[in-house]
Amino acid sequence: MSLLTPQRPVDLRDELPGSSDGSGLPAFAIELEGLTKVYAGSRRMLPKRALEGVDLKIPRGSFFALLGPNGAGKSTLINILAGLVVKTSGTAHVFGVDIDAHPRRARRVIGVVPQELNLDAFFTPREALEMQAGLYGIPPAERRTDEILAAVGLSDKADAYARSLSGGMRRRLLVAKALVHRPPVVILDEPTAGVDVELRRSLWAYMQELNREGVTVVLTTHYLEEAEQLCDWIAIIDKGHVVACDRKEQLLRQLDSKELTITLAQAPAVLPPALAAMGAELDGLGRVVVRYRPSRVQVGQILEQVRASGCEIADLATREADLEALFLRLTGKRPESEDPEA
Incomplete structure (x- = not known):
């Protein structure tokens, strides 16, 4: 029953x-x-x-x-x-x-x-x-x-x-x-x-x-x-x-934010100018990290810039916007650091 x-x-x-x-x-x-x-x-x-x-x-x-x-x-x-x-x-x-x-x-x-x-x-x-x-x-x-x-x-x-x-x-x-x-x-x-x-x-x-x-x-x-x-x-x-x-x-979907992590065949010492112009960054492992708005930029455009810079791509990983990012945007607080009363 x-x-x-x-x-x-x-x-x-x-x-x-x-x-x-x-x-x-x-x-x-x-x-x-x-x-x-x-x-x-x-x-x-x-x-x-x-x-x-x-x-x-x-x-x-x-x-x-x-x-x-x-x-x-x-x-x-x-x-x-x-x-x-x-x-x-x-x-x-x-x-x-x-x-x-x-x-x-x-x-x-x-x-x-x-x-x-x-x-x-x-x-x-x-x-x-x-x-x-x-x-x-x-x-x-x-x-x-x-x-x-x-x-x-x-x-x-x-x-x-x-x-x-x-x-x-x-x-x-x-x-x-x-x-x-x-x-x-x-x-x-x-x-x-x-x-x-x-x-x-x-x-x-x-x-x-x-x-x-x-x-x-x-x-x-x-x-x-x-x-x-x-x-x-x-x-x-x-x-x-x-x-x-x-x-x-x-x-x-309102966040309109994604993160693309690109592992290159050879880790660059510095970012190629074309990638730096897109706001890309190098993380601690030598990977290229690009944060972009899907409503304005497509992944293909980013990859074209990478290839145009003469870099060979070894691996890719994407990360969607998550609920914590939305929570932080709307409340200005992280869920684990709150005031004493509910």
């Missing part, structure tokens, strides 16, 4: 507004309009504007990355959707449900995996999942505790106290808790921070399988290579504003 097989407590097709594709499900998994959050100040601190009129639409069924430096507003946005923080203004819909008009229904269509390992140390994984299922009103006959524990690799630890689990196992348990009620939207807030490579790979394989089954996965991470590999849509938020949101390929 699929982990997403609908159950009676969450009969989505009966209670959600339909979309134009005839599925009976909303076109957007998350839809925000003018979302604003201002934290009250004090005598010593001014009010803090965490979100500044955020407009964001996350397509249903996407694997969506929400990126930004610490302090950008990502955690505030997630906590509003989860019902943990009250927004100041604007509207928010999760899978077609208004979080203000129907807060309980909105919580039933979302599963949040928090960054913090907030588990009861004296509960076993089995007990934690059973309690979570009870909180969502899932009848005992319809619970699938063993199935979920097996899916996240915790079957052999099902009856061990949470305090005895490793950090990676606790992270898996948080994922399991978020999936108990089969939510169509799952938010992962820094899920692989501080975990080993094996867990990271198994977690992503599992989330990709859920995504193929139709679950919308929203990921926040500072590991930009993860976002670039996994996600088909990307939004970047900075200082409470969404500064970019589009399909991954479209965003990267």
